[in-house]
Amino acid sequence: MLDFFTIFSKGGLVLWCFQGVRGPAAAATAPVNALIRSVLLQERGGNNSFTHEALTLKYKLDNQFELVFVVGFQKILTLTYVDKLIDDVHKEFRDKYRNEFQQKGTLGLLNGTFDFKDDFMRLLRDAEESSKVRAPTVMKTFEQSLKSQKTVKCMIETRGEKPKEKVKNKKNKGSKKEGTEAVAVPGKASAGDKQPSAAGEREELTKDEILQKNREEFFKRHMKAGEKSSKSPKPEAQKEKGKKPRVWDLGNSNAKVLDYSNSATNGSAEACPVEEFDPDTALGDRNREPGRLYDLEYESDDEAEEEKVIQNPSKPSAKKGGLGGMFGMLKGLVGSKSLTREDMDPVLEKMKDHLIAKNVAAEIAVQLCESVAKKLEGKVMGTFTTVTSTVKQALQEALVQILQPQRRVDVLRDVMDAQRHRRPYVVTFCGVNGVGKSTNLAKISFWLIENGFSVLIAACDTFRAGAVEQLRTHTRRLNALHPPESHGGRTMVQLYEKGYGKDAAGIAMEAISYGRWKTVGGRRRFGGSVPLNAASLSSPARNQGFDVVLVDTAGRMQDNAPLMTALAKLIAVNAPDLVLFVGEALVGNEAVDQLVKFNKALADHSMAQTPRLIDGIVLTKFDTIDDKVGAAISMTYITSKPIVFVGTGQTYCDLRSLNAKAVVAALMKA
Secondary structure, three states: OEEEEEEEEOOOOEEEEEEOOOOOHHHHHHHHHHHHHHHHOOOOOOOOEEEEOOEEEEEEEEOOOOEEEEEEEEOOOOOOOHHHHHHHHHHHHHHHHHHHHHHHOHHHHHHOOOOOHHHHHHHHHHHHHHHHHOOOOOOOOHHHOOHHHOOHHHHOOOOOOOOHHHHHHHHHHHHHHHHHHOOOOOHHHHHHHHHHHHHHHHHHOOHHHHHHHHHHHHHHHHHHHHHHHHHOOOOOOOOOOOOOOOOOOOOOOOHHHHOOOOOOOOOOOOOOOOOOOOHHHHHOOOOOOOOOOOEOOOOOOOOOOOOOOOOOOOOOOOOOOHHHHHHHHHOOEEOOOEOOHHHHHHHHHHHHHHHHHOOOOHHHHHHHHHHHHHHHOOOEOOOOEEHHHHHHHHHHHHHHHHOOOOOOOOHHHHHHHHHHOOOOEEEEEEOOOOOOHHHHHHHHHHHHHHOOOOEEEEEOOOOOOOHHHHHHHHHHHHHHHOOHHHHOOOOOEEEEOOOOOOOHHHHHHHHHHHHOOEEEOOEEEOOOOOOOOHHHHOOHHHOOOOOEEEEEOOOOOOOOHHHHHHHHHHHHHHOOOEEEEEEEOOOOHHHHHHHHHHHHHHHHOOOOOOOOOOOEEEEEOHHHOOOOOHHHHHHHHHHOOOEEEEEOOOOOOOEEEOOHHHHHHHHHOO
16 A cells, blocks of 8 residues: 655656545655655665655656656555556656646646546556466476476486496597597507407406506506606705895894884883974975865876867868768767667766776666666757766766765864863764774874864774874874973873773773863863873862863774674763764775674664764775775765765875865766
8 A cells, every 4th residue: 555656846846646544744745855865866866765764665757857756655565566556657647748848848837737646546556456467376287397308218327327428429539539640640549449448357357456456556657756756857056944134225234223112111101202203294294274174186187088079070080081980970979869778878887887997886886877877867968969978977966966965074163062062072983904093083183183172082992902002102293293382281182091901982981071171160171281090080180171082992893793882882872972984995895895884783782762873984095096986985875974084195184175076086087
């Protein structure tokens, strides 16, 4: 039973609506609006079905008259006739009001009256009856099967006997060899005649005699092989065993100079000497504007990447010559005709292969091409416009729309809003192993400090060896770049650590509590460079506040259920303001698997009624992929979440915001 069926224009004007269940007339409004927001506006039309709460919606686009046909029914029902019904309604409605659409255009939609109820009920009855009329499949009888055509004799097999067909084939091959080699080597024919007799003698022997004979032949072969190996010349001198260390031309041969470890410090920040390093190596470009997050740039070397259509075909091609060049050029042009699927299939197949070569996940590349095909099918083309250029333009628009999701994450605005409520803004980083979570956390810390916000880093990676020391080094370097003297004695970044082997969710909770704003004597206090140990937690200096708390978590594979449960617990208990998934730009199909399973784990292991999922993406190692930027498309398509930051290098300043047009230009480059 259908809940509703509606027909509306792409401009949002409802032409006709049918409601199959009792209830308010606006019951179909929320599902249809969700379909428009999540599918039609986001260019995600690869699949013609959409699920919204308890309803399943199926839709069909009419690109010639800019119409949308939508049917909704309960998702627990299996209605096999829905696809046939929506096709029949589309055809009937088009044919009935074609003249009105063609002659009056938009005015026909505004002023027209569409009495379609009787026709719809007739089509609905026909579709329901057609699904019932299907006769059940009947099993074949024994006489109709292939087994009944075989005789009993052909199915009997004796041990040691080969099938006749194979024996015949071998005889034919042997006869050919005898025919070609008998003239050149007549002596081989006599040797070949002896083989059948030897095989006959072997059949007459007992098993013990055959075994003894095989052993003798085996020993003879080994004796001959030993004689051959003894005759082989021995090498003059063997290579010296052991490895020697390689000494580079411009390197330092003294290993003590390269040893930075110091067992006396034992990882404490107080005992470690202050690092001296060149700020240019950590900052990169000195001429940049402090605190600004620059857009991602892409410089195309190919100036003629866009396909250009020559509109003045009077000059023939020099290579093809004469009329052949003119007709060859005009062959791909479409003049005032509607596009069909057959016209677009060759172009879409090439586009799909191109997207996969650019590191877009194969499943998503197929869905993108399907979405473009549905968007263009039936659309009327203008003169001197090629199918290739039209499909390419539509694909570019779809890719730009995908990279600009519904909700944009503005971290600075959200931090200032948290400041007004006197609480820290909490960001949690998660992802698989080795994608650069700690490094990009340090880059984001530097960006926040340059915008005047204090940062507390929570070292919740209590599993990987060296994770806490890595964050400690970043903290020292960030404090060296932004010393307290430059900020009125306020320490801009601190590290909250509890060592290894501890509960990550508990450390994150303590860090957030430590970073909250406190009031002492009616004044709000913040800053200070107090070492974070057990004594300092109970001291009056504890009453300080941080603007942002960045929570670093351990890397984990998406298939590791215990670690994914621990991550879901950390997010559910601490309720961060922003959950960022850190993924590298080098992955292809793996990006889809990672994001789907991370979101599924967060949803399954969350105790809340509305589970907290991934809010945004940090795309790392973007400087290593050249123009193979497909991972950005895969990640945003599968999650509908924005790419908040892009990591492009090794310095603290190598952090960018995503530029959708630059990414699409790199993706479409030949």
